[in-house]
Amino acid sequence: AQKITQTQPGMFVQEKEAVTLDCTYDTSDQSYGLFWYKQPSSGEMIFLIYQGSYDEQNATEGRYSLNFQKARKSTNLVISASQLGDSAMYFCAMREGNTGGFKTIFGAGTRLFVKA
Amino acid sequence: DAGVIQSPRHEVTEMGQEVTLRCKPISGHNSLFWYRQTMMRGLELLIYFNNNVPIDDSGMPEDRFSAKMPNASFSTLKIQPSEPRDSAVYFCASSPGVLGGETQYFGPGTRLLVL
Numbered sequence: 244a245q246k247i248t249q250t251q252p253g254m255f256v257q258e259k260e261a262v263t264l265d266c267t268y269d270t271s272d273q274s275y276g277l278f279w280y281k282q283p284s285s286g287e288m289i290f291l292i293y294q295g296s297y298d299e300q301n302a303t304e305g306r307y308s309l310n311f312q313k314a315r316k317s318t319n320l321v322i323s324a325s326q327l328g329d330s331a332m333y334f335c336a337m338r339e340g341n342t343g344g345f346k347t348i349f350g351a352g353t354r355l356f357v358k359a
Numbered sequence: 360d361a362g363v364i365q366s367p368r369h370e371v372t373e374m375g376q377e378v379t380l381r382c383k384p385i386s387g388h389n390s391l392f393w394y395r396q397t398m399m400r401g402l403e404l405l406i407y408f409n410n411n412v413p414i415d416d417s418g419m420p421e422d423r424f425s426a427k428m429p430n431a432s433f434s435t436l437k438i439q440p441s442e443p444r445d446s447a448v449y450f451c452a453s454s455p456g457v458l459g460g461e462t463q464y465f466g467p468g469t470r471l472l473v474l
Binding site (some may be wrong): 278303 | 414462
């Protein structure tokens with residue numbers, strides 16, 4: 244069963260506008276972690292932001308913020324004031340388990356295109 | 360601080376040859392992960408180690424693939440014999456491996472092409 248679902252294969256956003264990338268997850272664990280990574284065309288995987296399942300406040304990191312809705316099992320990434328350099332593939336991921344290294348499962352990704 | 364280091368960055372080989380990919384995790388990190396990324400299958404976890412011990416190798420495609428972590432600062436992923444369908448980008452990632460410190464940091468990847 245797919246545990247991380249990113250339903251938007253591709254998204255367009257106008258430069259300087261905000262954009263929301265969707266992610267839903269499935270787990271029966273009470274303790275888990277949610278991550279977003281960016282992969283530009285150069286290929287590297289860049290960690291953006293993290294949300295723990297017990298965190299009561301939505302995580303924020305600069306222009307990145309999460310809309311974490313635990314009951315709905317969703318953790319949407321909001322990028323404010325989009326820049327051309329934000330054009331990339333974005334992956335949502337979830338950490339499973341509490342011990343032994345924390346296996347992480349990745350979604351299929353959403354490709355974001357920022358238009359000038 | 361140096362990030363995760365992978366070598367080689369690019370590898371072109373012929374079908375049947377042995378391929379060895381190398382990874383040096385971030386110093387102090389206890390967990391190490393090997394991923395494979397293709398257009399068709401996305402990002403797949405192959406195997407991961409915690410404190411140099413393999414924890415889950417269920418993602419290793421078949422017996423042609425093997426991975427070792429002889430010490431905390433070095434890991435290898437070996438494919439023998441290689442096949443064209445093994446062509447992919449292979450990422451190594453490491454993390455502190457403790458609750459609250461489970462974010463994985465990725466290396467630049469090794470782009471493998473098997474002819």
